[in-house]
Amino acid sequence: MINKEIVVCYNTIGKTLTRTFQKSTRKKIKHYTRGDDMSQSMAAKHSIWPREKDIIFNLSARAQQAEKELGTNNVINATIGALMDDEGKLITMDTVYDEYKSLDNKDISAYAALEGQPDYLEAVKKVCFKDYLPEGYIKAVASPGGSGAIKLAAWNYTEEGDEVLTSDWFWSPYVSITEEIGRKVTTYKLFDEQNNFNFNSFKESFLNIASKQERIFTILNTPAHNPTGYSIPDEEWDKIIDLAKEVSKNPDKKIIFFVDIAYIDFASDDNASRKFFKKFSNLPENVLTIVGFSMSKGFTAYGMRMGSAICITSSENVSEEFYYACVHSCRANWSNCNRGAMKLLSNIVNDEAKFKAYTEEKNKHKQMLRRRADVFVKEAEKVGLDILPYRDGFFVSIPCENSRAVCEELTKDNLFMVPLKAGLRFAVCAVNEDKCKIAPSMIKNALEYIKSKDLAEVK
Ligand SMILES: Cc1ncc(COP(=O)(O)O)c(C=O)c1O
Structure with a gap:
């Protein structure tokens, strides 16, 4: 067996780890295994990860x-x-938790719809886009936090082995979420030498992926990016979207923007930070935008685990496909989401005084x-x-x-x-x-x- 494998040993924070690759394909066939602790292992090979503390x-x-x-x-x-x-x-926030505590027990206790409660899904669209609702077919599906939305999008819109593009400064769970399902994060340089958005690096990486994959799945965490606090300016969005339009002329290519807006509610200007949503209107049918909405920061509801994946597309068929793909994943992974959190959001958003x-x-x-x-x-x-x-x-x-x-x-x-x-x-x-x-x-x-x-x- 060993001669069919290349075993690479290296040291990570003082511990020897081994990574094993298939000799012919160089495909990783075992994830990290501890060189010094091979006595008994029960987990499936794909589930063995480094035992280091976060x-x-x-x-x-x-x-x-x-x-x-x-x-x-x-x-x-x-x-x-x-x-x-x-x-x-x-x-x-008092306005959030007073509302939560006033809910009828049944509104917290009962199962929710797999796709999320209808009033929640409407309220999410309202609070996410405010005055900048793009034109097109827009459908939301509930998820456990923004993390759940990333999982829904990454699972349903990439193939096994695909590279997923994001910037070199990024929120590290993007790797865990995609790596667990056999995808790989690739990065472009977020900043150029003048500390402006590095469109050239973005373009190069985007085109590189387009040259080898059917799907180009890009995660853009903006506004108020974690960890830098950067927001992609509107004029850079124009360039990004023009590039997508250019690549989309090849009908075999499928372009997916995952826009992670986990921190949008803490961008100083509610309006200015949402203007870019309009740019996702009327894009070619092979360009799909998925917005990752989260209640964690905006509603100080970190532990409630509530969010949503929202698609924007010019094709009705693509939006229906999105909906059924995501609902299937919900059922297969976590079933329904936190009903009380959904109710509290729709109660606040749909009541002018509360909002x-x-x-x-x-x-x-x-x-x-x-x-x-x-x-x-x-x-x-x-x-x-x-x-x-x-x-x-x-x-x-x-x-x-x-x-x-x-x-x-x-x-x-x-x-x-x-x-x-x-x-x-x-x-x-x-x-x-x-x-x-x-x-x-x-x-x-x-x-x-x-x-x-x-x-x-x-x-
Ligand atoms: C960049 C980014 N995206 C998404 C999330 C998702 O958060 P949650 O799953 O709590 O909604 C976080 C949370 O820290 C984050 O920093």
Whole structure:
């Protein structure tokens, strides 16, 4: 057996892992298996993954421990991807939870329709598009959070082995979700040298995939991208859509945009951030847009697991196909979704007074987020800390090498943030203004220290 395989051993955070490839095809035939622990394995081969703890949760646990020992005032916990108040407590919107608690038990308890309750699906379209409903056939299917929407889209609109395109700065579960079903994430460079959207890199990767696959499935997380806080400007959307139109002239190609709008409710300008939806009107029939809607951030409903996949297409047939494909996946994976969460959203969205109160409450939090981000960005500029272009949202990113070492160094000053492949993620959503003001110089110092240490080691 072994001579039919190439076994590649390598070290990941101090543990030896092996990856086994078919010699002839170089296709991965075993996922990661621990070189040192092969005694008994029960899981199917495709279900064996590295046994490493999620780095975000690990650092987050360390930050919480430090908060317990030293008090929250003495710790900067910038690891959390949820909106926290100035004392570091989770913000839960009263207008949301008062509504939830007023629901009749039956509205929470009963099974929901597989595709989602009809009033929820209508309310989702209303709150997602607001004044910018595109023209075309638009159908929504309920999903457990935005994550469920990604799964619905990736499963139903890519083939096994397909490459899925997203930017080099991306939310890492895109890999888990697609990798689990035998797809592979490929990236383009999000920014060019001037820190503008790198359309050339996007185009190159898009065309490369188009040259070898029938489907070109692209995930664009905008506005208020995680982890950078970037939003794709409307004029760049025009170029992206023109490129899609060009490629769509080949009737054998199927172009799917998955637009992940998980953070849209925390973009400063509700209208400006939605204008781009109109651009998905009247596109060729072989261009399909799927919007991933989530209640997690916009309704502070992270644990309720409610979202939706919404298709926009100029073909009635494509929209019907979308609906039946997704409903089948719902049945096959999680059956129906959280009925109480659906009811609360439709009750709020369909009642003018409730929606106004909810919007006012959300806007207060949005303003708080904006103030924190402004302080961080301004201070970063002042101390000469390079950050990626932040526009809106929960996170700011700092490009750097050796991000794990920098993060580790910062923990000595009780600043906890998330190391990414190409930099650091600072959660302005979770850190008060005072701390956002002092963090940039701390990060700058740690970066310089690690850089000088690395240089000294090289010499
Ligand atoms: C970029 C991005 N997309 C989608 C999601 C999905 O969130 P949920 O499944 O909680 O709706 C998240 C959550 O953190 C995210 O950061």
